[in-house]
Amino acid sequence: MTQLVWNGLFVGSFYALVALGYSMVYGIIKLLNFAHGDLYMLGAFSGFAVLAALGGVSTAMTLPVLLAVLLLTMVSTGLAGVALERVAYRPLRGAPRLSLLITAVGASFAIEYGMRIVAGPDPQVYPVRLSGTAFEVFGASLTLPQLVLIGVAVVLMVGLHLLVAKTREGRAMRAIALDPRTSSLMGIDVNAVISRTFFIGSALAGAAGVMAGAYYGKIDFLMGFLIGLKAFTAAVIGGIGNIPGTMLGGLVLGLLESFGTYWLGGEWRDVFAFGVLILFLTVRPTGLLGERVTERV
């Protein structure tokens, strides 16, 4: 039982990290950025490139090196997210939402198959592996790397929450989410804030990508697709646009999958998890913590 909870929380913290970017972007410009999962993939590959460039330096001091790689990757993935917004989304800011959505799907394919050209279709294997001996806590076996990864995820999420809730920057983001036009009249540089939102969201996805690469070992150019879908689900369950809700949604989805597999068997897991998504969309479309707001047109 505790093992199920632990497995669910561990997977869920990855979902939550990726879902945050989804949720922030949706919150601020009402765009479902379907290329977000691919930023996770970009993160995994740029981490891989950095590690490959470092060569064999790393084996002795795996964790500190990985943390440095993590930071570098977050910056590069964040910049990729900014570029994506600048190239693919900003020119369509005033366009109907459907156009934006289709652009996002197109951007997703462009990133995936662009990476296939660069890195090839074969899966790559991380040169550094996080592994440790398992120990038992309340009957669940867990490893040190798992704890570290969850710790990193929690630190990133708390940092994000503080940023949005307590700083000027966060206030600007929230203001734009409420009303971009009035915000710009109040002297907020809307484009700059949106760029920074993309930077932060993409950096979080990139961090999740590196962590997945280092923990699971295998990365490939399509790895972002499924997790992008799961992150979207997590964001909807938690309340898309709402940051604490999204974190909660990620963990809830992880737990749903873990228990769904246990109760119903592996082939029913996704039916169960996505069934819950449909239930949420019909019964409580605003998600667990989302607030009911009247749609502005």
Place this chain on the structure above:
Amino acid sequence: MRKTHILSLAVTAMMLAGCGQGLLGNGGGAQDEAKGPIRLGMLVPQSGSEAAIGPYMTNAAQLAIDEINAKGGVLGRQLQLKAADDACDAQTAVAAANKVVTEGVEVSIGGYCSGATLPTLPVFGKANIPMIIPAANSQELVDQKLKHVFLINGTGTQQAEAASKWIAKQGATRVALMHDNTSYSKDIAVRTQPLLGDKAVITEAVTPKESDYSANIHNVLQKKPDFVYWTGYFQEGGLIIRQLRQAGFKGSIMVGDGSVSAKLGEIAGPEVDGVFATMTPIPDTLPEAKGWIDSYTKKFGSAPGPYSNQAYDAVRLAAEAITKAGSTDGAKVISALEGIDGFTMFSGPLKFTPEHTLSAGGFQILVWKGGKFALQDALS
């Protein structure tokens, strides 16, 4: 008219991402068919999740074609490869099949993913084109008893028999079967289970393309198995092996032929040592294939991979059948294929059963040792 025809061809080719071969050999649909090259169609994944497999198969087919052409071709005509991308996806595969059919292929020598190959059977059937399927091996491919479909890889049934034999030989008493819910993988698992009887304690399906299988592994380990048989592909296989060991599983692990790849070991890490596999003969386990590996490596700058030898054999078999039939007429080639007895292939002398599968599956047991799969037991 002709212009638009070529244009639409080019557009179709562009839509099928990464379909280099299709763009290259754009010779001419207007040529006199009897004098032009004999075109062999080959649908393999060149994009998508199984994209890594495509080159192994098209390269090997090209190698066979070049060798045959150097000796003067077949019936005085040169062979030409028309490869197209099926992306391991049913819809893409049907589009690709229609494309190679309009390009005038005479024999199909492709098919890797069973799920993508299955819907192309009627496309080739309607055009009266015989199919020599090198890799895809789900029982469903031959269940319809189509006259034009021939499998030169062992079937799921034969693989399941080999697996259960080895499991019995190992003395395992509690066996967990894991598959990824695709046609190929589920086929083997479902056919292995009744052969094991009470010994099969759980059949667990996983979702392919994920990274974390801890929930599935938790389910499997709850049943306290001493043997796990994974019947899916190598990407998930590597992760599952590693995660099984990390979760403390001490028993034996075996994988199906879709997982036999050097990448399996890279992904699984050191945990892969001692993992068994059910597999048809591969170049590495055939002493007589040494020269073949060398010429392949020399030509393409990399070693052959999974299903290179079957793709190579498919071309040779097609050439043999056309030679025997004395024409490229579909019906004649099919009866020539049915009449073949003792044609030498990597998997041994070939003779088709009435249902167009290999009379002997030729599955062996490999074991991962010293950085690659080596022969453990020929099961003969």
